[in-house]
Amino acid sequence: MPIDIDIAYVARLARIDLSGEELARFGSQLGVILEHAAKVQDLPTGDVPPTAHPLSMVNSFRPDEVRPSLERSVVLDQAPASEDGYFRVPPALET
Amino acid sequence: MVEPPDLTIRAAAEALRAGTITSSGLLDAVLDQASRTEAELHSYLTIDREGATAAAEAADIAFSRGEDRGLLQGIPVAVKDNMVTNGVETTAGSQVLSGYVPPYDATAVARLRTAGAVIVGKANLDEFAMGSSTENSAYGPTRNPWNTDRVPGGSSGGAAASVAAGSALASLGSDTGGSIRQPASLCGVVGMKPTYGLVSRYGLIAFASSLDQIGPIARTVDDAVTVLEAIAGHDPLDATSYRGQLPEFRAGIGRGVDGMRVGVVRELSGEGIDADVLAAFEKTLERLRGAGAKVVDASLPSTSYALSCYYLIAPAECSANLARFDGVRYGNRVDGDTVEEMMGRTRRSGFGPEVTRRVLLGTYALSAGYYDAFYGQAQRVRTLVSRDFASAYEHVDVLVSPTSPTTAFELGARTQDPLSMYMSDVCTIPTNLSGDPSISVPVGLDGEGLPIGFQVMAPALGEPVLFQAAAEIERLSDFEPLRAAEAGA
Numbered sequence: 001m002p003i004d005i006d007i008a009y010v011a012r013l014a015r016i017d018l019s020g021e022e023l024a025r026f027g028s029q030l031g032v033i034l035e036h037a038a039k040v041q042d043l044p045t046g047d048v049p050p051t052a053h054p055l056s057m058v059n060s061f062r063p064d065e066v067r068p069s070l071e072r073s074v075v076l077d078q079a080p081a082s083e084d085g086y087f088r089v090p091p092a093l094e095t
Numbered sequence: 096m097v098e099p100p101d102l103t104i105r106a107a108a109e110a111l112r113a114g115t116i117t118s119s120g121l122l123d124a125v126l127d128q129a130s131r132t133e134a135e136l137h138s139y140l141t142i143d144r145e146g147a148t149a150a151a152e153a154a155d156i157a158f159s160r161g162e163d164r165g166l167l168q169g170i171p172v173a174v175k176d177n178m179v180t181n182g183v184e185t186t187a188g189s190q191v192l193s194g195y196v197p198p199y200d201a202t203a204v205a206r207l208r209t210a211g212a213v214i215v216g217k218a219n220l221d222e223f224a225m226g227s228s229t230e231n232s233a234y235g236p237t238r239n240p241w242n243t244d245r246v247p248g249g250s251s252g253g254a255a256a257s258v259a260a261g262s263a264l265a266s267l268g269s270d271t272g273g274s275i276r277q278p279a280s281l282c283g284v285v286g287m288k289p290t291y292g293l294v295s296r297y298g299l300i301a302f303a304s305s306l307d308q309i310g311p312i313a314r315t316v317d318d319a320v321t322v323l324e325a326i327a328g329h330d331p332l333d334a335t336s337y338r339g340q341l342p343e344f345r346a347g348i349g350r351g352v353d354g355m356r357v358g359v360v361r362e363l364s365g366e367g368i369d370a371d372v373l374a375a376f377e378k379t380l381e382r383l384r385g386a387g388a389k390v391v392d393a394s395l396p397s398t399s400y401a402l403s404c405y406y407l408i409a410p411a412e413c414s415a416n417l418a419r420f421d422g423v424r425y426g427n428r429v430d431g432d433t434v435e436e437m438m439g440r441t442r443r444s445g446f447g448p449e450v451t452r453r454v455l456l457g458t459y460a461l462s463a464g465y466y467d468a469f470y471g472q473a474q475r476v477r478t479l480v481s482r483d484f485a486s487a488y489e490h491v492d493v494l495v496s497p498t499s500p501t502t503a504f505e506l507g508a509r510t511q512d513p514l515s516m517y518m519s520d521v522c523t524i525p526t527n528l529s530g531d532p533s534i535s536v537p538v539g540l541d542g543e544g545l546p547i548g549f550q551v552m553a554p555a556l557g558e559p560v561l562f563q564a565a566a567e568i569e570r571l572s573d574f575e576p577l578r579a580a581e582a583g584a
Binding site: 005007010011013014015016017018026029030032033034036037038039040041042043045048049050051052053054055057060062070074075077078079080081087089090091092 | 195196198199291292305331334335336337338397400402403404406407414418421422423424425426427428430431432433434435436437438439440442443446451452454455456458459460462468469471472473474475476477478479481513514517528529530555
């Protein structure tokens with residue numbers, strides 16, 4: 001059975017502004033894919049530890065030294081909008 | 096007579112040193128080939144004629160002064176467009192990054208330049224490397240040089256097609272679930288995914304960070320090793336970069352397979368594999384036996400869950416990695432009255448359907464209430480897949496399977512059914528989960544004249560035995576590469 005998901009809620013979490021028709025289409029496709037992916041639940045895993053990463057390394061530190069980075073102007077040149085040395089975005093809070 | 100676009104790196108390097116060709120002449124031949132075939136094949140998104148010409152001239156000056164930085168000096172190569180290139184547009188095949196000109200080089204790209212390679216341009220790919228046919232590129236698909244009704248595979252479809260068609264001598268691809276090996280198989284070239292961590296991911300636009308790995312696509316195993324030697328090694332800019340001693344990549348090449356224990360992965364070599372692919376696979380096993388290899392049955396029982404596991408882990412990581420494309424720091428923006436509205440519209444218009452699907456899938460798999468049942472369980476299954484490989488390698492030196500269940504399929508054949516497209520990667524995904532190296536070597540053609548690949552897998556840092564087996568498989572095979580003159584016909 002395809003899995004039924006609250007696709008509008010998921011799209012909101014993912015910050016993708018989809019139309020009603022798109023939500024319905026992606027919702028049904030995801031239901032089918034998740035039905036297949038849910039196969040992982042058939043395998044008994046008991047106390048098997050999870051693998052987050054193929055290497056067993058834990059921390060990878062470098063000396064804490066000040067080094068040059070890209071120029072601020074070079075970085076801001078890539079931004080859709082900037083002002084006074086900052087990235088500029090529409091209001092995040094209601095005023 | 097071998098035409099310049101048909102040369103291997105090895106042969107071109109000899110000709111450059113003998114003075115029978117120049118790097119500029121070789122680049123001209125490759126660019127001529129591209130101008131003849133690109134309208135049909137579309138293996139490149141950007142050809143950097145100016146940058147490549149300057150690099151080729153610099154290589155010719157170096158040769159004239161007796162300076163030699165190794166086999167890649169003066170060799171034209173392509174780079175998949177999800178690796179950033181200083182001053183050259185990098186889109187990752189996505190609309191959201193159209194017009195993006197990075198201010199720095201990926202480490203793998205910088206190392207190619209240091210080795211004297213000539214970067215011809217940026218190769219087409221499925222958007223953000225998500226796909227198995229290159230049909231998910233926002234800039235139109237790449238076509239297979241062997242038969243232009245067919246896909247080149249993906250996601251490194253442009254990188255594989257450029258090498259098969261003679262518009263590059265080798266290329267860099269990236270492999271998250273088979274994205275180097277599967278297109279190499281479908282285009283009749285060699286494609287190799289190194290051990291995770293061997294090649295720096297700095298400057299590779301991240302898809303699934305615990306699975307992504309950059310690797311070479313080339314005409315021969317020897318050439319693939321040459322490219323890997325240039326790009327492998329520790330990089331302080333990638334925290335997951337391997338810090339230990341690098342293996343002697345060439346140590347086993349030419350030593351044959353006499354006495355080598357070759358395990359045939361039962362779960363990846365039977366059901367669901369096309370008859371012609373299986374026949375070419377069996378024929379290669381017979382040749383390996385004839386060369387003295389001990390070919391035995393091997394089993395990786397958890398691999399039947401690998402595809403399901405991958406389609407939870409990769410989307411989960413992608414949903415986190417692609418959060419950065421929000422219209423704030425780089426890429427394109429669609430305006431809105433609030434920051435949330437701006438981000439929602441930007442991502443709606445910037446991402447194609449497959450990327451949207453995977454971001455949604457990953458967001459769901461990581462969301463409260465479902466995390467343990469999906470993502471957490473997938474991570475535990477990943478441990479079981481790795482344990483299966485470890486047990487198998489107690490008895491064998493390498494494992495083998497077909498690279499792809501089918502040869503190149505027709506454009507449009509799988510675009511309406513995401514699950515059927517995902518099945519393209521069933522044989523390649525397991526070593527992404529384990530982090531082990533693997534390679535696809537062309538071994539024959541199917542009834543329609545389309546190439547068939549043979550996959551070899553080895554334990555982590557087992558590149559020497561991997562290349563040893565692959566070089567012998569290549570030597571024993573009667574596969575004839577596509578000639579540049581026939582490409583795109």
